[in-house]
Amino acid sequence: MDERIREHARTLVDWSARVERGDDIVVSVDEGAHDLAVAVCAELGERGASVVTTYSSAELDRAYLRAHDGDFVASDAELALYERADVVLRLGGPRNTTATADVAGDRQAAYARVHQPAREARLDTRWVSTVHPTRALAQQAGMSFEAYRDFVYGAVLRDWEALAAEMAQLKELLDAGREVRLVTERDARPDTDLIMSIEGRVAVNSAASVAYDSHNLPSGEVFTAPFDTEGEVFFDVPMTLQGQRVRNVWLSFEEGAVVDFSAETGEDVLADVLDTDEGARRLGELGVGMNRGIDRFTDNVLFDEKMGDTVHLALGRAYHSNFREGDEDQANDSAVHMDMITDVSERSRIEVDGDVVQRDGRFRWEPEFEAA
Known part of the structure; x- marks a missing residue:
C-alpha cells in the first residue's frame, strides 16, 4: 500500500x-x-x-x-x-x-x-x-x-496548523465586518458585482478539522453565511451537478433571493435545484479558497472550492457553525447545498466594509498584494 x-x-x-x-x-x-x-x-x-x-x-x-x-x-x-x-x-x-x-x-x-x-x-x-x-x-x-x-x-497532506494561522487573518476580518462586496470583470462574459450582508455571522476557519468547525479533507477556506444578497454573479468554473455538466452560470439576486438565472450548459439542472424548496433560491455560504496546494481545477468541488484564487457561493442550506449560539434559527434552511465557483485570480477584488482585502487573488497581508 x-x-x-x-x-x-x-x-x-x-x-x-x-x-x-x-x-x-x-x-x-x-x-x-x-x-x-x-x-x-x-x-x-x-x-x-x-x-x-x-x-x-x-x-x-x-x-x-x-x-x-x-x-x-x-x-x-x-x-x-x-x-x-x-x-x-x-x-x-x-x-x-x-x-x-x-x-x-x-x-x-x-x-x-x-x-x-x-x-x-x-x-x-x-x-x-x-x-x-x-x-x-x-x-x-x-x-x-x-x-x-x-x-x-x-x-x-499539508501543514494544517500553519495554514490555519494564515486563514485566521481573514476570519478576523469577516467576523468584524458588516458587508462583503465581490467584484470581477470579464471580457465577453457577464461581470460580477454582488453585495452580501454578514453582520452578526461567525466565519469558520476551515482547517480540515472539527476543532475548527471544519468537515472536509482537504480543506483550506474561510466561509460565512451571507444574507440580504443584491446584485449579479457569474461562475466561470465548470462543475458536475446531479451527474450532469453545468457551465457558465449567471445569477441575479434581489432582496436576498435569485430572481433570474442562466447557464451555458446544464440550465435544466440549475432550474431543478432552484425549485427544490424556498431556501434553494437564497445563499447559504460565501467561501474564500486559500489552499495553494490545489493548483488546478479538477471538476471536483471538494478540491475546486478550496483552491487559492477562488470564491464560491452555495445556494441552499447554511451551516449552523456560522451563527452565534441561540441564533441558529436564522440559518437558511434547504434540502440542497450547491456550491458554485468563480475564478478571482485576475481583475477581481473582495471588499469588506469598503476596504479591499483581496485583489486578483492575493490578500493584503501577502507581498504580491497591490493596493489600488
Missing part, C-alpha cells in the same frame, strides 16, 4: 475527526475507496473506536431512483444510525462521476427532501468528508492517474 494512503488515514482520524477511544463511528465507503477504508479502519482499531461501515455507490442510487415510483419515504434506520453516531467519515471514490446523469432532477430533489432529517442528524456529528483518488476522478480532471494521485496528496 502507498504510504501516502496510511498518512491520509492518520490525518483524517487524528487531525480531522479527533477520534477518541470508545467513539461510535460510521465509515461510509464509496466504490473505489477500499484501500483508504482499510487504512482508516486500521487506525480506528488502534484507537479503540467502535466502527460500522456502510457502502456508498452512485450506481446503486441510480438503480434505486429509476426503479422507484417517486413516493419516497424516509428511512428510520438511517436516521437512527446517525443519531447514535459520534463521528461519520465519508470516504469518496466513485467509479463513474456521472452515474446519476439520467435520473430526473425533480426525482433527485424529492429524494433529497425526504432524507433531510437524516442529513441533519449526520451534520450534528463530528463528520468529515474526504476522497480517495480513483481513475474516474482522474479522468474527470483530465489527468493521468499517477498525476492525479500526486495532486490529491499534495492537497491533503
Whole structure:
C-alpha cells in the first residue's frame, strides 16, 4: 500500500475527526475507496473506536431512483444510525462521476427532501468528508492517474496548523465586518458585482478539522453565511451537478433571493435545484479558497472550492457553525447545498466594509498584494 494512503488515514482520524477511544463511528465507503477504508479502519482499531461501515455507490442510487415510483419515504434506520453516531467519515471514490446523469432532477430533489432529517442528524456529528483518488476522478480532471494521485496528496497532506494561522487573518476580518462586496470583470462574459450582508455571522476557519468547525479533507477556506444578497454573479468554473455538466452560470439576486438565472450548459439542472424548496433560491455560504496546494481545477468541488484564487457561493442550506449560539434559527434552511465557483485570480477584488482585502487573488497581508 502507498504510504501516502496510511498518512491520509492518520490525518483524517487524528487531525480531522479527533477520534477518541470508545467513539461510535460510521465509515461510509464509496466504490473505489477500499484501500483508504482499510487504512482508516486500521487506525480506528488502534484507537479503540467502535466502527460500522456502510457502502456508498452512485450506481446503486441510480438503480434505486429509476426503479422507484417517486413516493419516497424516509428511512428510520438511517436516521437512527446517525443519531447514535459520534463521528461519520465519508470516504469518496466513485467509479463513474456521472452515474446519476439520467435520473430526473425533480426525482433527485424529492429524494433529497425526504432524507433531510437524516442529513441533519449526520451534520450534528463530528463528520468529515474526504476522497480517495480513483481513475474516474482522474479522468474527470483530465489527468493521468499517477498525476492525479500526486495532486490529491499534495492537497491533503499539508501543514494544517500553519495554514490555519494564515486563514485566521481573514476570519478576523469577516467576523468584524458588516458587508462583503465581490467584484470581477470579464471580457465577453457577464461581470460580477454582488453585495452580501454578514453582520452578526461567525466565519469558520476551515482547517480540515472539527476543532475548527471544519468537515472536509482537504480543506483550506474561510466561509460565512451571507444574507440580504443584491446584485449579479457569474461562475466561470465548470462543475458536475446531479451527474450532469453545468457551465457558465449567471445569477441575479434581489432582496436576498435569485430572481433570474442562466447557464451555458446544464440550465435544466440549475432550474431543478432552484425549485427544490424556498431556501434553494437564497445563499447559504460565501467561501474564500486559500489552499495553494490545489493548483488546478479538477471538476471536483471538494478540491475546486478550496483552491487559492477562488470564491464560491452555495445556494441552499447554511451551516449552523456560522451563527452565534441561540441564533441558529436564522440559518437558511434547504434540502440542497450547491456550491458554485468563480475564478478571482485576475481583475477581481473582495471588499469588506469598503476596504479591499483581496485583489486578483492575493490578500493584503501577502507581498504580491497591490493596493489600488
